[in-house]
Amino acid sequence: MADQSQPPLTRIQQKNRDLILEGALSVFSVNGFRGATIDQIAEAAGLSKPNVLYYFASKDDIHKTLLTTLLDMWLAPMVRIDPDGDPLEEVMTYVRAKLEMSRRYPRESRLFAYEILQGAPHLTEILGGGLRQIVDRAAAILQGWMDDGRLAPVEPRHLIFSIWALTQHYADFEVQVRAVLGPGHDPFVEAGPFLDNLYRKILGV
Amino acid sequence: MADQSQPPLTRIQQKNRDLILEGALSVFSVNGFRGATIDQIAEAAGLSKPNVLYYFASKDDIHKTLLTTLLDMWLAPMVRIDPDGDPLEEVMTYVRAKLEMSRRYPRESRLFAYEILQGAPHLTEILGGGLRQIVDRAAAILQGWMDDGRLAPVEPRHLIFSIWALTQHYADFEVQVRAVLGPGHDPFVEAGPFLDNLYRKILGV
Protein backbone atom coordinates (compact mmCIF):
# COMPACT_ATOMS: atom_id res chain seq x y z
CA MET A 1 0.00 0.00 0.00
CA ALA A 2 2.92 2.38 0.70
CA ASP A 3 5.39 3.89 -1.74
CA GLN A 4 7.12 1.28 -3.85
CA SER A 5 10.56 2.85 -3.39
CA GLN A 6 9.88 5.57 -5.95
CA PRO A 7 12.76 7.89 -6.75
CA PRO A 8 12.45 10.98 -4.54
CA LEU A 9 10.52 13.88 -6.04
CA THR A 10 12.00 17.33 -6.41
CA ARG A 11 10.11 20.17 -4.79
CA ILE A 12 8.73 21.35 -8.13
CA GLN A 13 7.66 17.86 -9.06
CA GLN A 14 5.85 17.45 -5.77
CA LYS A 15 4.16 20.80 -6.16
CA ASN A 16 2.95 20.12 -9.69
CA ARG A 17 1.72 16.65 -8.83
CA ASP A 18 -0.24 18.18 -5.97
CA LEU A 19 -1.68 20.84 -8.25
CA ILE A 20 -2.81 18.19 -10.71
CA LEU A 21 -4.37 15.98 -8.05
CA GLU A 22 -6.15 18.95 -6.51
CA GLY A 23 -7.50 20.04 -9.90
CA ALA A 24 -8.43 16.49 -10.83
CA LEU A 25 -10.37 16.07 -7.59
CA SER A 26 -12.51 19.06 -8.49
CA VAL A 27 -13.13 17.84 -12.01
CA PHE A 28 -13.71 14.14 -11.29
CA SER A 29 -16.03 14.88 -8.36
CA VAL A 30 -18.35 16.93 -10.55
CA ASN A 31 -18.58 14.86 -13.70
CA GLY A 32 -17.21 11.46 -12.84
CA PHE A 33 -14.34 9.74 -14.59
CA ARG A 34 -15.76 9.66 -18.10
CA GLY A 35 -17.22 13.12 -17.78
CA ALA A 36 -13.86 14.64 -16.96
CA THR A 37 -11.33 15.66 -19.61
CA ILE A 38 -7.61 16.17 -19.23
CA ASP A 39 -8.15 19.65 -20.61
CA GLN A 40 -10.37 20.51 -17.66
CA ILE A 41 -7.89 19.03 -15.21
CA ALA A 42 -5.03 20.97 -16.78
CA GLU A 43 -7.07 24.14 -16.65
CA ALA A 44 -7.96 23.59 -13.01
CA ALA A 45 -4.32 22.87 -12.19
CA GLY A 46 -3.01 25.86 -14.15
CA LEU A 47 -0.82 23.67 -16.36
CA SER A 48 -0.83 22.67 -19.99
CA LYS A 49 -2.37 19.40 -21.05
CA PRO A 50 0.88 17.76 -22.17
CA ASN A 51 2.48 18.84 -18.95
CA VAL A 52 -0.20 17.03 -16.98
CA LEU A 53 0.61 13.92 -18.98
CA TYR A 54 4.27 14.41 -18.23
CA TYR A 55 3.56 13.88 -14.53
CA PHE A 56 0.96 11.15 -14.90
CA ALA A 57 1.01 8.44 -17.53
CA SER A 58 -2.69 8.71 -18.26
CA LYS A 59 -6.02 10.02 -17.11
CA ASP A 60 -6.59 6.64 -15.51
CA ASP A 61 -3.35 6.98 -13.59
CA ILE A 62 -4.46 10.30 -12.11
CA HIS A 63 -7.77 8.84 -11.08
CA LYS A 64 -6.29 5.76 -9.47
CA THR A 65 -3.68 7.81 -7.60
CA LEU A 66 -6.39 10.10 -6.27
CA LEU A 67 -8.56 7.26 -5.05
CA THR A 68 -5.86 5.33 -3.26
CA THR A 69 -4.32 8.48 -1.80
CA LEU A 70 -7.61 9.61 -0.33
CA LEU A 71 -8.84 6.26 0.89
CA ASP A 72 -6.72 6.27 4.04
CA MET A 73 -7.94 9.70 5.03
CA TRP A 74 -11.48 8.64 4.32
CA LEU A 75 -11.33 5.63 6.60
CA ALA A 76 -9.23 7.21 9.35
CA PRO A 77 -12.14 8.05 11.71
CA MET A 78 -13.26 4.44 11.82
CA VAL A 79 -9.77 3.22 12.63
CA ARG A 80 -9.71 5.60 15.60
CA ILE A 81 -12.66 3.93 17.35
CA ASP A 82 -11.24 3.01 20.76
CA PRO A 83 -12.38 -0.29 22.34
CA ASP A 84 -11.50 1.11 25.76
CA GLY A 85 -13.53 4.29 25.37
CA ASP A 86 -17.11 4.95 26.39
CA PRO A 87 -19.28 3.06 23.86
CA LEU A 88 -21.90 5.68 23.09
CA GLU A 89 -19.34 8.49 23.04
CA GLU A 90 -17.08 6.54 20.68
CA VAL A 91 -19.94 6.05 18.23
CA MET A 92 -21.07 9.65 18.51
CA THR A 93 -17.51 10.84 17.92
CA TYR A 94 -17.34 8.70 14.79
CA VAL A 95 -20.68 10.01 13.51
CA ARG A 96 -19.64 13.61 14.12
CA ALA A 97 -16.27 13.07 12.44
CA LYS A 98 -17.96 11.52 9.42
CA LEU A 99 -20.48 14.36 9.12
CA GLU A 100 -17.70 16.88 9.44
CA MET A 101 -15.84 15.14 6.61
CA SER A 102 -18.92 15.36 4.41
CA ARG A 103 -19.10 19.06 5.18
CA ARG A 104 -15.44 19.81 4.62
CA TYR A 105 -14.64 17.31 1.89
CA PRO A 106 -17.72 16.90 -0.29
CA ARG A 107 -15.55 16.45 -3.37
CA GLU A 108 -13.87 13.44 -1.86
CA SER A 109 -17.24 12.02 -0.88
CA ARG A 110 -18.55 12.38 -4.42
CA LEU A 111 -15.38 10.94 -5.91
CA PHE A 112 -15.91 7.76 -3.91
CA ALA A 113 -19.64 7.76 -4.62
CA TYR A 114 -18.98 7.79 -8.37
CA GLU A 115 -16.48 4.98 -8.01
CA ILE A 116 -18.82 2.75 -5.99
CA LEU A 117 -21.78 3.51 -8.25
CA GLN A 118 -19.75 2.30 -11.21
CA GLY A 119 -19.04 -0.96 -9.44
CA ALA A 120 -15.72 0.18 -7.94
CA PRO A 121 -13.53 -0.88 -10.90
CA HIS A 122 -10.44 0.58 -9.24
CA LEU A 123 -11.24 -0.47 -5.70
CA THR A 124 -12.46 -4.04 -5.90
CA GLU A 125 -9.50 -5.61 -4.15
CA ILE A 126 -9.52 -2.92 -1.47
CA LEU A 127 -13.24 -3.27 -0.80
CA GLY A 128 -12.97 -6.97 -0.05
CA GLY A 129 -9.57 -6.61 1.61
CA GLY A 130 -8.45 -3.62 3.62
CA LEU A 131 -11.85 -2.02 3.95
CA ARG A 132 -13.46 -5.23 5.06
CA GLN A 133 -10.84 -5.76 7.76
CA ILE A 134 -11.33 -2.26 9.11
CA VAL A 135 -15.08 -2.75 9.22
CA ASP A 136 -14.70 -6.19 10.79
CA ARG A 137 -12.61 -4.72 13.57
CA ALA A 138 -15.10 -1.92 14.25
CA ALA A 139 -18.01 -4.35 14.08
CA ALA A 140 -16.33 -6.63 16.61
CA ILE A 141 -15.83 -3.76 19.03
CA LEU A 142 -19.47 -2.70 18.66
CA GLN A 143 -20.67 -6.28 19.08
CA GLY A 144 -18.63 -6.61 22.27
CA TRP A 145 -20.22 -3.48 23.71
CA MET A 146 -23.67 -4.80 22.85
CA ASP A 147 -22.91 -8.19 24.40
CA ASP A 148 -21.89 -6.38 27.57
CA GLY A 149 -25.17 -4.49 27.60
CA ARG A 150 -23.45 -1.15 27.14
CA LEU A 151 -25.13 -0.49 23.77
CA ALA A 152 -28.57 -1.52 22.54
CA PRO A 153 -28.20 -4.54 20.24
CA VAL A 154 -28.35 -3.88 16.51
CA GLU A 155 -26.57 -5.52 13.58
CA PRO A 156 -23.17 -3.75 13.77
CA ARG A 157 -22.36 -3.75 10.06
CA HIS A 158 -25.71 -2.29 9.14
CA LEU A 159 -25.21 0.27 11.86
CA ILE A 160 -21.98 1.25 10.12
CA PHE A 161 -23.73 1.37 6.74
CA SER A 162 -26.33 3.65 8.27
CA ILE A 163 -23.64 6.07 9.46
CA TRP A 164 -22.04 6.11 6.03
CA ALA A 165 -25.37 6.56 4.27
CA LEU A 166 -26.69 9.29 6.54
CA THR A 167 -23.54 11.40 6.65
CA GLN A 168 -22.46 11.03 3.02
CA HIS A 169 -25.98 11.76 1.80
CA TYR A 170 -25.50 15.40 2.77
CA ALA A 171 -22.43 15.65 0.54
CA ASP A 172 -23.44 13.40 -2.36
CA PHE A 173 -27.05 14.58 -2.66
CA GLU A 174 -26.36 18.13 -1.56
CA VAL A 175 -28.21 19.66 -4.52
CA GLN A 176 -31.35 17.76 -3.69
CA VAL A 177 -31.11 18.47 0.04
CA ARG A 178 -30.71 22.18 -0.56
CA ALA A 179 -33.52 22.26 -3.12
CA VAL A 180 -35.91 20.60 -0.68
CA LEU A 181 -34.93 22.71 2.32
CA GLY A 182 -34.93 25.94 0.38
CA PRO A 183 -32.76 28.96 1.08
CA GLY A 184 -31.82 29.95 4.61
CA HIS A 185 -30.96 26.46 5.75
CA ASP A 186 -27.55 24.98 6.47
CA PRO A 187 -28.04 21.24 5.92
CA PHE A 188 -24.90 20.26 7.80
CA VAL A 189 -25.69 22.38 10.83
CA GLU A 190 -29.20 20.94 11.02
CA ALA A 191 -27.96 17.40 10.46
CA GLY A 192 -25.74 17.54 13.54
CA PRO A 193 -28.42 17.48 16.25
CA PHE A 194 -30.66 15.27 14.13
CA LEU A 195 -28.04 12.52 13.87
CA ASP A 196 -27.04 13.01 17.50
CA ASN A 197 -30.59 12.37 18.63
CA LEU A 198 -31.02 9.50 16.18
CA TYR A 199 -28.03 7.48 17.33
CA ARG A 200 -28.64 8.14 21.01
CA LYS A 201 -32.12 6.71 20.67
CA ILE A 202 -31.00 3.68 18.70
CA LEU A 203 -28.02 2.78 20.83
CA GLY A 204 -28.97 4.05 24.27
CA VAL A 205 -29.60 1.33 26.83
CA MET B 1 -45.90 17.17 -16.86
CA ALA B 2 -48.21 14.89 -18.95
CA ASP B 3 -48.16 14.21 -22.71
CA GLN B 4 -48.13 17.41 -24.74
CA SER B 5 -50.71 16.09 -27.25
CA GLN B 6 -48.11 14.06 -29.15
CA PRO B 7 -49.33 12.25 -32.26
CA PRO B 8 -50.37 8.73 -31.25
CA LEU B 9 -47.69 6.06 -31.52
CA THR B 10 -48.14 2.89 -33.54
CA ARG B 11 -47.70 -0.38 -31.72
CA ILE B 12 -44.26 -0.93 -33.23
CA GLN B 13 -43.16 2.59 -32.33
CA GLN B 14 -44.27 2.11 -28.77
CA LYS B 15 -42.48 -1.21 -28.56
CA ASN B 16 -39.20 0.12 -29.94
CA ARG B 17 -39.26 3.18 -27.74
CA ASP B 18 -39.77 0.92 -24.75
CA LEU B 19 -36.89 -1.31 -25.85
CA ILE B 20 -34.61 1.70 -26.13
CA LEU B 21 -35.60 3.13 -22.76
CA GLU B 22 -35.16 -0.26 -21.10
CA GLY B 23 -31.70 -0.70 -22.65
CA ALA B 24 -30.74 2.88 -21.86
CA LEU B 25 -31.71 2.41 -18.23
CA SER B 26 -29.30 -0.50 -17.97
CA VAL B 27 -26.48 1.39 -19.64
CA PHE B 28 -26.92 4.77 -17.93
CA SER B 29 -27.30 3.20 -14.49
CA VAL B 30 -23.94 1.45 -14.78
CA ASN B 31 -21.77 4.13 -16.32
CA GLY B 32 -23.63 7.38 -15.88
CA PHE B 33 -24.59 9.71 -18.72
CA ARG B 34 -21.14 10.49 -20.04
CA GLY B 35 -19.94 6.93 -19.59
CA ALA B 36 -22.74 5.54 -21.72
CA THR B 37 -22.57 5.34 -25.52
CA ILE B 38 -25.40 5.13 -28.01
CA ASP B 39 -23.75 2.01 -29.35
CA GLN B 40 -24.16 0.31 -25.98
CA ILE B 41 -27.78 1.43 -25.75
CA ALA B 42 -28.49 0.17 -29.26
CA GLU B 43 -26.85 -3.16 -28.44
CA ALA B 44 -28.86 -3.49 -25.22
CA ALA B 45 -32.05 -2.65 -27.08
CA GLY B 46 -31.30 -4.99 -29.96
CA LEU B 47 -31.47 -2.19 -32.50
CA SER B 48 -28.98 -0.41 -34.73
CA LYS B 49 -27.49 2.88 -33.67
CA PRO B 50 -29.16 4.97 -36.40
CA ASN B 51 -32.44 3.33 -35.58
CA VAL B 52 -32.11 4.41 -31.98
CA LEU B 53 -31.59 7.95 -33.22
CA TYR B 54 -34.63 7.62 -35.41
CA TYR B 55 -36.79 7.27 -32.30
CA PHE B 56 -34.96 9.77 -30.11
CA ALA B 57 -33.39 12.98 -31.34
CA SER B 58 -30.24 12.57 -29.25
CA LYS B 59 -28.60 10.76 -26.39
CA ASP B 60 -29.64 13.64 -24.18
CA ASP B 61 -33.24 13.16 -25.27
CA ILE B 62 -33.20 9.51 -24.20
CA HIS B 63 -31.74 10.43 -20.85
CA LYS B 64 -34.21 13.20 -20.15
CA THR B 65 -37.16 11.04 -21.18
CA LEU B 66 -35.98 8.28 -18.85
CA LEU B 67 -35.58 10.61 -15.89
CA THR B 68 -38.91 12.36 -16.18
CA THR B 69 -40.75 9.11 -16.95
CA LEU B 70 -39.36 7.42 -13.87
CA LEU B 71 -39.65 10.30 -11.44
CA ASP B 72 -43.35 9.81 -10.79
CA MET B 73 -42.88 6.15 -10.02
CA TRP B 74 -39.97 7.03 -7.78
CA LEU B 75 -41.93 9.48 -5.69
CA ALA B 76 -45.21 7.53 -5.63
CA PRO B 77 -44.74 5.96 -2.16
CA MET B 78 -44.33 9.36 -0.53
CA VAL B 79 -47.47 10.67 -2.17
CA ARG B 80 -49.37 7.75 -0.71
CA ILE B 81 -48.67 8.76 2.89
CA ASP B 82 -52.13 9.06 4.43
CA PRO B 83 -52.75 11.83 6.99
CA ASP B 84 -55.64 9.81 8.42
CA GLY B 85 -53.63 6.62 8.90
CA ASP B 86 -51.77 5.45 11.97
CA PRO B 87 -48.65 7.64 12.19
CA LEU B 88 -46.02 5.01 12.93
CA GLU B 89 -47.54 2.52 10.51
CA GLU B 90 -47.66 5.12 7.74
CA VAL B 91 -43.96 5.85 8.17
CA MET B 92 -43.03 2.18 8.39
CA THR B 93 -45.03 1.47 5.24
CA TYR B 94 -43.16 4.22 3.46
CA VAL B 95 -39.78 2.93 4.65
CA ARG B 96 -40.61 -0.62 3.57
CA ALA B 97 -41.88 0.55 0.18
CA LYS B 98 -38.71 2.55 -0.35
CA LEU B 99 -36.46 -0.35 0.60
CA GLU B 100 -38.44 -2.64 -1.68
CA MET B 101 -37.92 -0.18 -4.52
CA SER B 102 -34.18 -0.19 -3.91
CA ARG B 103 -34.25 -3.97 -4.06
CA ARG B 104 -36.40 -4.26 -7.16
CA TYR B 105 -35.28 -1.18 -9.05
CA PRO B 106 -31.59 -0.60 -8.27
CA ARG B 107 -30.99 0.68 -11.80
CA GLU B 108 -33.53 3.44 -11.32
CA SER B 109 -31.95 4.32 -7.98
CA ARG B 110 -28.51 4.60 -9.54
CA LEU B 111 -29.84 6.61 -12.48
CA PHE B 112 -31.15 9.23 -10.07
CA ALA B 113 -28.01 9.04 -7.93
CA TYR B 114 -25.83 9.87 -10.95
CA GLU B 115 -28.10 12.74 -11.87
CA ILE B 116 -28.05 14.29 -8.39
CA LEU B 117 -24.30 13.75 -8.03
CA GLN B 118 -23.77 15.73 -11.22
CA GLY B 119 -25.79 18.59 -9.81
CA ALA B 120 -29.10 17.48 -11.35
CA PRO B 121 -28.64 19.33 -14.68
CA HIS B 122 -31.86 17.80 -16.03
CA LEU B 123 -33.90 18.02 -12.85
CA THR B 124 -33.21 21.44 -11.36
CA GLU B 125 -36.66 22.87 -11.92
CA ILE B 126 -38.30 19.69 -10.66
CA LEU B 127 -36.16 19.55 -7.51
CA GLY B 128 -37.21 23.01 -6.40
CA GLY B 129 -40.74 22.61 -7.75
CA GLY B 130 -42.69 19.37 -7.79
CA LEU B 131 -40.37 17.45 -5.50
CA ARG B 132 -40.31 20.19 -2.95
CA GLN B 133 -44.10 20.37 -2.84
CA ILE B 134 -44.39 16.63 -2.32
CA VAL B 135 -41.86 16.76 0.50
CA ASP B 136 -43.54 19.80 2.03
CA ARG B 137 -46.84 17.96 2.15
CA ALA B 138 -45.30 14.87 3.77
CA ALA B 139 -43.33 17.01 6.21
CA ALA B 140 -46.51 18.87 7.23
CA ILE B 141 -48.29 15.59 7.93
CA LEU B 142 -45.37 14.33 9.99
CA GLN B 143 -45.14 17.60 11.88
CA GLY B 144 -48.84 17.45 12.68
CA TRP B 145 -48.46 13.97 14.14
CA MET B 146 -45.53 15.13 16.23
CA ASP B 147 -47.45 18.16 17.47
CA ASP B 148 -50.25 15.81 18.53
CA GLY B 149 -47.77 13.69 20.45
CA ARG B 150 -48.37 10.67 18.22
CA LEU B 151 -44.75 10.59 16.97
CA ALA B 152 -41.55 11.56 18.77
CA PRO B 153 -40.48 15.01 17.58
CA VAL B 154 -37.68 15.15 15.02
CA GLU B 155 -37.04 17.51 12.12
CA PRO B 156 -39.43 16.06 9.51
CA ARG B 157 -37.40 16.92 6.41
CA HIS B 158 -34.25 15.39 7.81
CA LEU B 159 -36.28 12.34 8.78
CA ILE B 160 -37.26 12.05 5.12
CA PHE B 161 -33.64 12.51 4.03
CA SER B 162 -32.67 9.72 6.40
CA ILE B 163 -35.19 7.36 4.83
CA TRP B 164 -33.92 8.18 1.35
CA ALA B 165 -30.30 7.82 2.39
CA LEU B 166 -30.71 4.56 4.28
CA THR B 167 -32.81 2.76 1.70
CA GLN B 168 -31.07 4.00 -1.45
CA HIS B 169 -27.68 3.23 0.02
CA TYR B 170 -28.38 -0.48 -0.42
CA ALA B 171 -28.95 0.01 -4.14
CA ASP B 172 -26.42 2.73 -4.93
CA PHE B 173 -23.54 1.34 -2.85
CA GLU B 174 -24.49 -2.29 -3.34
CA VAL B 175 -20.96 -3.31 -4.39
CA GLN B 176 -19.49 -1.91 -1.20
CA VAL B 177 -22.21 -3.37 1.01
CA ARG B 178 -21.74 -6.82 -0.47
CA ALA B 179 -17.95 -6.61 -0.25
CA VAL B 180 -18.11 -5.71 3.43
CA LEU B 181 -20.73 -8.31 4.34
CA GLY B 182 -19.07 -11.05 2.33
CA PRO B 183 -20.84 -13.96 0.66
CA GLY B 184 -23.88 -15.59 2.18
CA HIS B 185 -25.61 -12.34 3.09
CA ASP B 186 -28.65 -10.75 1.49
CA PRO B 187 -28.25 -7.05 2.25
CA PHE B 188 -31.87 -6.21 1.54
CA VAL B 189 -33.26 -8.98 3.72
CA GLU B 190 -31.04 -7.93 6.61
CA ALA B 191 -31.83 -4.26 6.13
CA GLY B 192 -35.56 -4.85 6.62
CA PRO B 193 -35.58 -5.59 10.37
CA PHE B 194 -32.69 -3.20 10.95
CA LEU B 195 -34.61 -0.24 9.53
CA ASP B 196 -37.82 -1.38 11.18
CA ASN B 197 -36.15 -1.33 14.59
CA LEU B 198 -34.39 1.95 13.83
CA TYR B 199 -37.48 3.94 12.93
CA ARG B 200 -39.59 2.45 15.72
CA LYS B 201 -37.00 3.62 18.23
CA ILE B 202 -36.67 7.08 16.75
CA LEU B 203 -40.35 7.79 16.29
CA GLY B 204 -41.96 5.74 19.06
CA VAL B 205 -43.59 7.82 21.81
Added chain:
DNA sequence: GTCTATAGTCAGATAGAC
Protein backbone atom coordinates in the same frame (compact mmCIF):
# COMPACT_ATOMS: atom_id res chain seq x y z
C1' DG C 1 10.46 20.49 -17.88
C1' DT C 2 7.35 22.77 -20.70
C1' DC C 3 5.46 23.99 -24.82
C1' DT C 4 3.04 23.66 -29.89
C1' DA C 5 1.40 20.68 -33.10
C1' DT C 6 -0.62 16.60 -34.34
C1' DA C 7 -1.57 11.65 -34.68
C1' DG C 8 -5.03 8.37 -33.76
C1' DT C 9 -9.33 7.03 -31.82
C1' DC C 10 -13.95 7.14 -30.64
C1' DA C 11 -18.56 8.64 -30.28
C1' DG C 12 -22.69 11.48 -31.74
C1' DA C 13 -25.30 12.48 -35.43
C1' DT C 14 -26.67 12.54 -40.56
C1' DA C 15 -27.26 11.12 -45.60
C1' DG C 16 -29.21 8.30 -48.60
C1' DA C 17 -30.16 3.56 -50.44
C1' DC C 18 -33.59 -0.01 -49.82
Added chain:
DNA sequence: GTCTATCTGACTATAGAC
Protein backbone atom coordinates in the same frame (compact mmCIF):
# COMPACT_ATOMS: atom_id res chain seq x y z
C1' DG D 1 -38.69 2.04 -40.76
C1' DT D 2 -34.26 0.18 -41.04
C1' DC D 3 -29.93 -0.25 -42.81
C1' DT D 4 -24.71 0.93 -44.46
C1' DA D 5 -21.66 4.39 -44.91
C1' DT D 6 -19.88 8.60 -43.55
C1' DC D 7 -19.17 13.18 -41.60
C1' DT D 8 -17.78 15.95 -37.65
C1' DG D 9 -16.21 17.10 -33.40
C1' DA D 10 -13.96 15.98 -29.18
C1' DC D 11 -10.63 13.70 -26.59
C1' DT D 12 -6.39 10.92 -25.20
C1' DA D 13 -1.89 10.56 -25.93
C1' DT D 14 2.59 11.33 -28.36
C1' DA D 15 6.39 13.67 -31.12
C1' DG D 16 9.57 16.92 -31.23
C1' DA D 17 11.13 21.85 -30.78
C1' DC D 18 12.93 24.89 -27.21
